[in-house]
Amino acid sequence: MEGRGWFEDFAAAGPDALRAELDESARAATAAVVELRDWMREVYAPAIEGAPNTAGRERYARWSRYFNGTDLDLDEAYAYGWSEYHRLLGEMKLEAEKILPGAATPWVALAHLDEHGRHIEGVDEVREWLQGVMDRAMDSLDGTHFDLAERVRKVESRIAPAGSAAAPYYTPRRRTSPGRAAPGCPRWA
Incomplete structure (x- = not known):
């Protein structure tokens, strides 16, 4: 269809029960982008003409x-x-x-x-699946690509506590005293 923008095309896949609301929202989003484009072209660009480049190659080179x-x-x-x-x-x-x-x-x-x-659903199921992945990785790596000490072959799969990071996290093994791992560190068997 001619004349439709990205938002209209995106909203077209939505449910028919919400068609009027989706179409109106798509038109409003398109109008907002047009307004921003016009402001940048007519107000912002002329106002910064001749200003030093604060986001270009030279700045990138310095920060690099x-x-x-x-x-x-x-x-x-x-x-x-x-x-x-x-x-x-x-x-x-x-x-x-x-x-x-x-x-x-x-x-x-x-x-x-x-x-x-x-699909793996459920906290315990995810932990068990991850444990299996790690156990298979240790078995396939040990003796082929690396010689792994027994103490690093045993890794316990754990799930981050609720409210913490939504992705796996790893912390270095620290000791608070001989034989005791610091709180929050992975447990090694």
């Missing part, structure tokens, strides 16, 4: 030097970043093809997995 302690070749770093992006995308496409032959993109394969893949 500050955080890395060296002068990076920004063109090389940029080219490397894009080459890695394309390399990883290629690997994602190969894996997507294994999951769903003929998948046009990795995201199509992910959508397929969302609908047809194995």
Whole structure:
């Protein structure tokens, strides 16, 4: 359909029961973006004309030097970043093809997995699954890629306490006194 913007296209997939509200919200969002565009073009851009570049290459180079302690070749770093992006995308496409032959993109394969893949639900089930992943990793790595000491082969899967980070977290093993791990540290068997 001609003349529709991104928000209208996005809202078009919504339920018919909410059609009027979705269409009105999409029109309001489009109008807000147009208003912002016009303000940036007509008010903001003329007001900063001739001002020093506060977000460009020179500033990036300075902050890069500050955080890395060296002068990076920004063109090389940029080219490397894009080459890695394309390399990883290629690997994602190969894996997507294994999951769903003929998948046009990795995201199509992910959508397929969302609908047809194995799901793990429940805190205990997630912890048990993660424990199995870690145990298999230790078994496959030990003696092939690394020689692992017995004390590091035993890792206990734990779930972060409610209200804390929503992702896995790892803390270094610390000792408060001989034989006792500090509170909050992973437990090693």
